[in-house]
Amino acid sequence: MRTIFSILFISLFLSGSVMGQQQKFTISGSIKDAKNGEDMIGVLVAIKELPNVAVATNEYGYFSISLPQGKYTITIQYLGYENINQEIDLNKSTKIDFKLKEKSQLVDEVVVTSKKENENVTQNQMGVTKIDMKSIEKIPVLFGERDVLKTIQLTPGIKSAGEGQAGFFVRGGGVDQNMILLDEAVVYNPSHLLGFFSVFNSDAIKDVNIYKGTAGAQYGGRLSSVLDMRMKEGNNQRYSVSGGIGLISSRIAIEGPIVKDKGSFIITGRRTYADLFLKLSSNEDLKNTQLYFYDMNLKANYRLGKNDRLFLSGYFGRDKLGFSSFGIGWGNYTGTLRWNHIFSDKLFSNTSLIVSNYNYQIKVGSGTSETKIDSDILDFNLKQDFQYYLNTNNTLKFGLNSVYHTMIPGKITSGSSAAINTPSLTNRYGLENAFYFSNEQKFGSRFTLEYGLRLSSFSQMGGKNFYTFDANGDVIDTTQTSQKNYINPEPRLSATYKINESSSFKGSYTRNAQYMHLLSNTTGANPTDIWVLSSQNIKPGISDQVSVGWYKNFKEDKYEFSVEGYYKAMQNQIDYRNGAETRGNELIEGDILAGVGRAYGLEFYLRKKTGRFTGWASYTLSRTERQVDGINDNKWYVAKQDRTHEISLVGMYELSKKWSVSATATYYTGNAITFPSGKYEIDGKTTYYYTERNGYRMPHFFRLDLGATYMIKKTEKRESSLSFSIYNATNRWNAYSISFRDKEGDATRTEAVQTTLFGIIPSVSWNFKF
Amino acid sequence: MKTFIKFIALAILAHLLYSCTKVIDVDLNSTNPKYVIEGIITNEAKSFSVTIKQSVNFSETNNYPKISGAIVTISDNAGQNETLMEKSAGQYVTSSILGIPGRTYQLNIKIGDKTFTASSTMPTLVVLDSLSIKKPSFGIGSKKVVHYNFNEPAIKGNNYKVDLYINGKLEDLATVFNDRLANGIKISSAFFSQDIEYKLGDSVRVSLSNIDNGVFQYLFELSQLADGPNQAGTPANPTSNISGGAFGYFSAQSISTKEIVFP
Structure with a gap:
């Protein structure tokens, strides 16, 4: 590995010095x-005269290109926006x-762009899916609540943790192996209402x-x-106000200039x-039930001068569930303070100070018999990122990240006559550090290589x-x-070979390490x-992933197609001994078993990007297995999230x-599950006899959702529309769970019972903007 | 706790929407039959029994073959030793052996050429103080229910199984817990279920059994399974304290009982 890096470093500086002989100037700015x-973000800035030169704007809309003196035409193209072609005489x-204008509907149908964008083909990044926020608005969802997390579950390689779950599995990993970042702050629990909704308000x-699993070293x-x-x-x-009124929730967004x-x-x-409806119930218990969530997003930014900009953003959300003298509340808050500084036209810097918190509180009983359990995660995070646009062939990224974790697993306070008197669980503290460096380097017009190393420690x-x-x-x-202490070098490598303007091959290798683990045996x-x-006792999780893919755009870039294959090996995957109690257990680490995992699959993706009909089709063929000493006689078994086939179709039509x-259809093979094969009797009760772990399958899942939007009024400044949706339009009874019991009315036999969560659910919401 | 929260949330949603259940056919594999052994010895002066049955496939009726002709012996570490009599098919009973807290009991079973053994130590007796009738301090509903009260000993490491009988009938509500979260305090708990309907004049009996660690492990895992396969992680056969590859458990337990008439 070391020799590879030194060769790359030499080639990096050689290429820099060769080009450096001619006087060069830099064009930089924002879009x-x-x-x-x-x-x-991610807008491609290209130079017409130099077909191999192009750079994408970074997370803050910033770009920088260094070119020899001369006359150039800068072309900027972005899906759904009018093109910009600007001539420039570069002598300093x-x-x-640049300001990009959105295309009006009419223009969209007439204009045929002469040059293709081909972003998915040219971008040296694989295993990434970008979600278009406009399609999130159109995709039908449960109760009409637009949802980022539900939408990403329709793309290849990403599987929902089950109907009514905000959690998801990516390429065979667990729900806790996804880093969910909102303005760089980690959101530990993305679920509202036990997962029926995600905590992210798509308006914000x-x-x-x-x-x-293929992200860069940063x-x-x-x-x-x-x-x-x-x-x-x-x-x-x-200033502008937008919002919506739906069946179970309402939302509002206010935005405007601080200084224009x-x-x-x-x-x-x-x-x-929803809890207001419960008040109408005649059932006393339901009447006194609390069940609601709320969340808020706030963000402000201010440009201090030509080279400095400050951003302050925050999220706060809370769920409440209360039932006579039992109550539980949980929520996340995050805060991010960022400072963008342009050191020179080639060196961009961002410094972030981030705080993330997740907390839950359980209250049982009242008065002197009350017991409260508080659990908290608190992170203080410092991130420093640099992007150095060395020359047209090399873009360097380097930086550091330092997080101080405080974990309060269970602080218990109980009244004098409470039923629980256990001492609080021991708090834990940890420091996670990482340094990284990467370079995206172009070799000629066809080959791009990004190589980097992240050195992480805990x-x-x-x-x-x-x-x-x-x-x-x-x-x-x-x-x-x-x-x-643990130290892990995490090499990252990705390569793109452009076969022609509209197709490419890509390959990548990534190692990731994880120092935080979610204890959940469901x-x-x-x-x-x-x-x-x-x-x-708990070693950091490690994964190594190799992936290859082929990308092809056709019909003037109207369609994009990709196929990716991956193989992932995972170490130190957590499982539990039988009968492990993950809650309130000081000695839980003794019940943890560590094993290995492997996951492999093929992901197909076809998308139509423009026109009156847009949408995509995705198909994933995959397998996920685990081997844990102490489980299943130490033999390999398929993991719960293993689903052989998964198909999603999404279509939107004007x-x-x-x-x-719009319509979406989802089909997947049922999860692997352990069912009983036999039965016996203990204490006079039927008890089930289990043979192989995850040896059975849930029935396959299918759901069709339909949506329609009626634009009541649309002007430059005002918008008013009605959205209708039908969730599970075919009213198919998908299996949420299958349980086994003595047959009703015939105690001499047993039967299997399937529970379905949602039948057909129509909903309507009114959205406005002024 | 987790199941409880989910249960509440689902119960509420079920009222709001429609959550539906239906009986389905699941094609399940067949199994090799296993012996199922249950034996309990207590500090009460009575005859104790050990039952031996076999498991069947899921699709069959709940007729579990009773195993006759086994040689069953129970001994303790103070020199008691008895070979049990087969009273009826698959049921083996003691006539003389006494259960005394603190002693370790050994079960030996020979079925053909197979041998199964288990040992269990009878924990100290924890006395059930009283039963009382009041509104639950937490949980669903505002109806008065039966609470059982006892002083949990200051020494850590006690495990309990509590059984409820209404008019002499054992209710399917056995509660298994230990003193991990509630050591050395006065405990006053109710059976948590919407299914119990106490009626005027019901005779309610509660028995508190102090069980050893191996039995607790078995019964606790068994109670996790009772939630259904999707509720408590991946289900597995509970870890039995019987060696030799049988299902079931052998428990030497001290027991304390109280009775009350529901007013």
Whole structure:
């Protein structure tokens, strides 16, 4: 590995010096949406005269290209926006900001672009899916609640953790192996209402990218994926209010300039009112039930000068579930303070200070018999990222990241006559550090290589009661200090070979390490699942993934097609001994078993990007297996999330200026599951006899959702529309769970019973903007 | 707790929407029959029994073959030793052996050329103080229910199984817990179920059994399974304290009982 790197370094500086002989100047600047001033991410800036030169804007809409003196035409193209062609006489370094105008519907149908964008073909990044926020607005969903997490589950390689679950599995990883970032802050629990909704209000979100374990060196900390979401900056041109009123929730967003063209803000909020319906119930118990969630997103940015910009963003959300004298509340909050600084036209810097928190509280009883359990995760995170646009062939990224974790697994306070008197669980502290470096280097016109290394480390930081366990999980030693450190070099490599303008081959190798683990012995996520840090008993998870893919665009870039194959090997995957109690258990580490996993698959994706009909089809063929000593006689078994086939179809069609319709269809093989094969009797009760682990399959799943939007009014500034949706339009009874019981009315036999969560659910919501 | 939360959430949603169940056909594999052994010895002065049956395939009726002709012995570490009599098919009973807290009991079974053994130590007796009738301090509903009250000993490591009998009939509600979260305090708990309907004049009996760690492990895993395969992670056969490859358990347990008439 070391020799490869030194060769690459030499070639990097050689190529720099060869080109450096001629006098060069830099064009840098930013790209914004003309209508609302939002920074535009990932827009390709190309030079007409030099077909091999192109650079994409970064997360803050910034770009930089260095070229020899001369006359050039800068071309900027972005799907759904009008093209820009600007001539420039480059004889000094120049700063230009561009504003892109959205195409009107009419223009879209007539104009045929002469040059293709081919972003998916040319971009040196694989295993990434970018979600178009406009399609999220059109895709029909449960109760009409637009949902980022539900939409990404329709793309290849990403599987829902089950109907009514916000959690998801990426290429065979667990739900805790996804890093979910909102403006760089980790969101530990993305579920509202036990997973029926995600915590992300799509009104506040500008950009969504999910990397399926193949992210660059600037990302790390989770094995399976990075879901990187960026919040809107807010309109810096004029004030605007938008919102919606739906069947179970309403939302509102207010945005506007702080100082026009210099700074802006956005505030969004959402609250459900399902509990208000419960008040109408005649059932006393339901009447006194609390069941709601709310969330808020806030963001403000301000340009301090030509080279400095500050961003402040935050999220706050909370769920409440209460039932007579039992109550549970949970939620996340995050805060991000960012400072963009342009050191020179080639060196862009971003410094972020981030705080993330997840907390839940359970209250049982009242008065002196009350017991409260509080659990908290608190992270303080410092990130420093640099992007150095060395020359047209090399773009360097380097930086560091340092996170201090505080874990309060269970602080217990109980009244004098409470039924629980256990001491609080021991707090844990840890420091996670990473340094990274990567370079995206072009070799000629066809070949691009990005190579990088992330060096991550984890250290336990104080605390007490560190346990050592024997092979049976019993404590053999307790110490009051522990100095466990882990260091992992994580190489990242990705290569693109352009076969021609519209097709390419890509390959990549990625290693990821993970130092935080979610303790949950169910498939889905519960609000009370707790996160733990790596320790002497829990080793960091490690994954190695190799993937290859072929990308092809056709029909003037109207269609995009890709096929990717991957093989992933995973180490230190967590499972539990039989009968492990993951809640309130100081000695849980003794019940953890570590094993290995492997996952492989093929992902096909076909998308139609423009025209009156847009949409995509995705198909995933995959297999996921685990091997854990102490489970299934130490033999390999298929993991729960193993689904052989998964197909999603998404279609959106503009019928007229007033009406647009959409449909999504999902089919997948049922999850692997353990069913009983036999039965016997214990204490006079039928008890089931299990043979092989995950030896059975749930029935296959199919669902068709339909949606329609009626635009009541649309002008430059005002919009008013009605959205109709039908969830599960065929009213198919999909199996949520299958359980076994004595036959009703005939105690001499047993039967299997399937529970279905949702039948057909129609809904309507009214959306507005002014 | 987790199941409880999910249960509430689903119960509420079920009222709001429609969550539906139906009986389905599942094609299940056949199994090799296994011996199922249940034996309990307590501190009560009575005859104790050990039953031996066999498992069947899921699709068959709930007629579990009773195993006759086994040689069943129970001994303790103080010199008691008895070979049990087969009272009826598959049911073997003691006539003289006494259950005394603190002693370790050994079960030996020979069926043909197969041998199964288990041992269990009878924990100290924890006395059930009283039963009382009041509104639950937490949980669903505002109806008065039967609570059982006892002082949990200060020494850690006690495991309990609590059984409820209404008018002499054992209810399917056995609760298994230990003192991990509630050591050395006064415990006052109710059976948590919407299914119990106490009626005026019902005779309610509660028995509190102190069980050893191996039995607790078995019964706790068994209770996790009772939630259904999708509720408690991946289901597996509970870890039995019987060696030799049989299902079931052998428990030496101290038991304390109280009775009350529902007013």
